[in-house]
Structures are given as structure tokens and as C-alpha cells.
Amino acid sequence: MRALIVDDSRAMRRIVGRILVDAGFEILEAGDGQEALDVLAAQGGDLPVLACVDWNMPVMDGLTFITQVRKQVEWRSITLMMVTTESEQDRIVRALAAGAHEYLIKPFTGDALVEKLDLLGLLPTTVGDHS
Amino acid sequence: MTIGHEAFTFVRELVRAESAIVLEPGKEYLVESRLVPLARQGGHKDVDAFVAELSTRRNPAAMRLVVEALTTNETSWFRDTDPFTALRQTVFPALAKTRSKREIRVWAAACSSGQEPYSILMTAQDTPELSGWKVDMLATDLSLEMLERARKGEYSQLEVNRGLPATTLVRHFERLGLGWRISPALAAQVQFRQLNLMRPFPAMGKFDVIFLRNVLIYFDLATKRDILRRVRQVLAPDGHLFLGAAEMTMGVDDAWERVPAGRSSVYRIREEQRTCVP
Numbered sequence: 001m002r003a004l005i006v007d008d009s010r011a012m013r014r015i016v017g018r019i020l021v022d023a024g025f026e027i028l029e030a031g032d033g034q035e036a037l038d039v040l041a042a043q044g045g046d047l048p049v050l051a052c053v054d055w056n057m058p059v060m061d062g063l064t065f066i067t068q069v070r071k072q073v074e075w076r077s078i079t080l081m082m083v084t085t086e087s088e089q090d091r092i093v094r095a096l097a098a099g100a101h102e103y104l105i106k107p108f109t110g111d112a113l114v115e116k117l118d119l120l121g122l123l124p125t126t127v128g129d130h131s
Numbered sequence: 132m133t134i135g136h137e138a139f140t141f142v143r144e145l146v147r148a149e150s151a152i153v154l155e156p157g158k159e160y161l162v163e164s165r166l167v168p169l170a171r172q173g174g175h176k177d178v179d180a181f182v183a184e185l186s187t188r189r190n191p192a193a194m195r196l197v198v199e200a201l202t203t204n205e206t207s208w209f210r211d212t213d214p215f216t217a218l219r220q221t222v223f224p225a226l227a228k229t230r231s232k233r234e235i236r237v238w239a240a241a242c243s244s245g246q247e248p249y250s251i252l253m254t255a256q257d258t259p260e261l262s263g264w265k266v267d268m269l270a271t272d273l274s275l276e277m278l279e280r281a282r283k284g285e286y287s288q289l290e291v292n293r294g295l296p297a298t299t300l301v302r303h304f305e306r307l308g309l310g311w312r313i314s315p316a317l318a319a320q321v322q323f324r325q326l327n328l329m330r331p332f333p334a335m336g337k338f339d340v341i342f343l344r345n346v347l348i349y350f351d352l353a354t355k356r357d358i359l360r361r362v363r364q365v366l367a368p369d370g371h372l373f374l375g376a377a378e379m380t381m382g383v384d385d386a387w388e389r390v391p392a393g394r395s396s397v398y399r400i401r402e403e404q405r406t407c408v409p
């Protein structure tokens with residue numbers, strides 16, 4: 001499984017990337033929304049299952065990116081998660097309305113990100129007692 | 132420096148007597164680290180000095196603080212997910228078929244800071260079969276500090292990041308400073324009360340669903356057995372009991388049977404035990 005991390009901070013891409021690698025993902029990266037659209041277009045049919053998207057970025061912000069992704073039928077399978085310091089309620093509502101599936105507010109712990117993946121059904125190995 | 136043997140033994144006995152939680156030898160470090168803040172607040176030079184004074188003065192308020200500091204309050208929204216899915220898909224629909232009063236009673240018996248009872252109420256709201264029903268929710272805990280937090284319903288950003296879907300967050304919470312507060316409508320549906328599971332339960336009628344999760348694990352076998360026996364008396368004969376993922380009734384109180392519910396399981400009173408509850 002591959003995940004795309006869209007964030008203009010390289011440090012943040014590294015933090016999120018490390019957690020996702022531990023959860024079993026391979027990582028693609030982009031520094032803004034436009035670059036992320038280009039990365040997706042370059043993948044052809046072999047799309048990442050998840051994109052973690054920052055809100056505030058130069059060139060194209062995360063909300064615009066999400067809106068653009070949702071316009072493309074062939075990208076419908078991608079799960080979109082906002083990962084941002086934007087924490088106002090109406091921001092979250094707007095992102096969800098635009099097509100984000102989840103919303104993680106910075107700062108967050110590794111556990112919190114993993115729990116969001118679990119909510120999204122994106123954890124390959126779910127630990128727990130299901131017997 | 133870790134806590135001395137004498138002080139550890141005193142704290143161990145105190146916590147055991149008040150909460151039934153057993154602090155095994157080897158937990159000295161835990162006791163030390165949890166009590167350092169209390170020792171400092173009281174102006175003592177270390178935990179040993181604090182405990183020494185406690186053991187002679189036996190100040191009830193200070194003893195309560197010690198017990199609270201050592202009971203673990205770890206919890207999260209929709210903890211383990213599956214029990215809540217089972218509630219929505221199996222348990223609530225089954226109750227909706229059998230309860231004529233359009234009302235169900237739920238008890239969260241170790242509610243910590245409130246995530247569990249609030250998660251149960253949110254789940255009830257997401258259950259179509261219960262639309263228009265009243266959910267009577269009692270939430271209890273030993274810790275007054277936790278009950279106070281639960282009642283306030285205020286959670287930090289870190290706490291709402293844990294296990295709470297974003298759609299649920301914006302639906303049931305409002306922003307409050309840097310954190311979030313549970314919606315007053317939801318908070319008003321829960322009655323919070325202090326209750327020590329070790330003591331006889333007060334009169335509280337029968338419940339359709341009881342959450343007794345991640346608390347039995349701290350008790351010794353005899354206490355677990357006694358609690359499960361008394362829980363049977365306050366559960367409706369066809370009611371449902373949820374335990375934590377690491378807890379079970381088998382070998383503890385065999386009047387219960389484990390029944391699969393989705394990817395989770397619930398405990399029910401065995402048919403033959405339903406009429407003759409001791």
C-alpha cells in the first residue's frame with residue numbers, strides 16, 4: 001500500500017512518513033497541492049490508497065487539492081485525510097464537505113494517526129481481540 | 132531513589148482496601164512516580180516522608196488522593212471500536228424489538244473521564260432502530276476527579292484526536308479555547324455519580340446494557356467474582372454486559388455465557404440462571 005504525503009514542511013513529511021512506514025505503507029511526497037496533483041497524474045492506474053494533506057501550503061492549498069481530487073472519477077478510491085493545525089470547527093466541516101474522510105489536528109501523537117488509519121480501515125494488521 | 136518497603140506496603144494495603152486494585156511487588160516505581168507530585172504539593176522531602184506522615188495522621192482527603200493517583204484512568208473514544216459496532220448493529224436493535232416503553236437503561240460502571248458513556252450515547256443516536264427512544268444513562272466511577280472531568284465534558288485536542296471520527300467531532304462537540312466541549316444536549320443525558328464497585332451497589336434498578344470495561348483487570352479473583360455476581364442482580368435477565376478485551380467471566384463467574392456480537396462479544400446471564408439470581 002502506498003500513501004501520498006502533501007505538506008510544505010519537509011520535517012512534517014518526515015514525521016508523518018515514519019509513522020506510515022511503520023504502519024506498512026510506502027511513501028510518496030509532494031510539497032504543495034499542485035505538485036501532489038502532478039504526482040497522482042504520474043501514477044497512472046497505480047494510485048496510492050491514502051493522501052495525508054496539510055491545509056496551508058504555497059501554490060495550491062490542501063482544501064483546493066481535495067476539491068480537485070474529488071472532481072476526478074478515476075481518483076475516487078483515494079482516501080483523503082487532512083493533517084493540519086487548522087482546528088476551527090467550520091474548517092473541519094468545510095474539509096469534510098469538500099470530500100476529506102478524516103481530519104487530524106496537529107500536534108498529534110503517532111498513536112492518534114494510527115487510530116485514524118484504523119477508523120478508515122487502512123491498517124493491514126488490526127490488533128485486538130476479535131475471537 | 133524509589134519508595135521504601137514500608138511505605139510501599141502501606142500504600143499497597145490502602146489502595147487494596149479502598150479500590151481492590153492490587154499493586155504487585157515490582158510496582159514500586161509506579162507508586163513512586165504517581166505519588167511524587169502529591170509529596171511535593173505537601174512540602175515533603177520525598178515520597179517516603181509523605182507516606183510516613185499519611186500512615187500516622189490518616190487524613191482521609193490525602194488518602195483519597197493517593198488512591199486516585201494510583202488508579203489508572205486510561206480511556207478513549209469508542210475504545211476498541213468493535214464493542215460499539217456491536218451495540219449499534221446487534222445489541223441496540225435487539226433491545227428495540229423487546230422493550231415496549233421505548234426506553235433503555237445503560238450503566239457505564241467505570242466511566243473514567245467520560246469518553247465511554249458519551250461514546251455509548253453517540254452510538255445510540257446513530258442506531259436507526261432507537262430513533263425517538265430515550266436512553267437513560269448512568270455513569271459511575273470511584274474517582275471524584277474523573278467524574279468532575281466527565282461532567283464538565285471538556286477535552287484537549289490530543290484527547291479528541293484519539294479514536295473520534297472527524298464527523299462525530301464536529302457533530303457532538305463545540306470548540307472551547309484550545310480544546311473541545313461535548314454538546315450540552317449530550318451531557319444532559321448522562322447522570323454521573325460516584326460508585327465504588329467493591330461496595331454493595333445502591334438501589335438503582337435494572338439495566339439493559341452494562342459496560343464494565345478495563346476495570347476488573349485490576350482486581351483479584353475473589354473481588355472479580357463478587358462484582359460479577361452483583362452485576363447480575365442489576366442487569367435485566369435478557370441484558371447485555373460488555374467487558375474489556377482482556378477480561379472474561381470464564382472461571383470467574385460461570386453464570387455468564389459469552390455470546391459473539393459482530394467482531395466483538397457480549398456476556399449474557401445463562402438461561403438457567405435468569406430466574407434464580409442468588
Ligand SMILES: C[S@@+](CC[C@H](N)C(=O)[O-])C[C@H]1O[C@@H](n2cnc3c(N)ncnc32)[C@H](O)[C@@H]1O
Nearest residue numbers: 150204205206241243273274327328344345346
Ligand atoms: C482503565 S479505566 C477504564 C475506563 C473505561 N471503562 C474504558 O474502558 O475505557 C479504569 C477506571 O476504573 C476506575 N476504578 C478503579 N477502581 C474502581 C472501583 N473500585 N470502583 C469503581 N471504579 C473504579 C478508575 O477510577 C478508572 O477510571
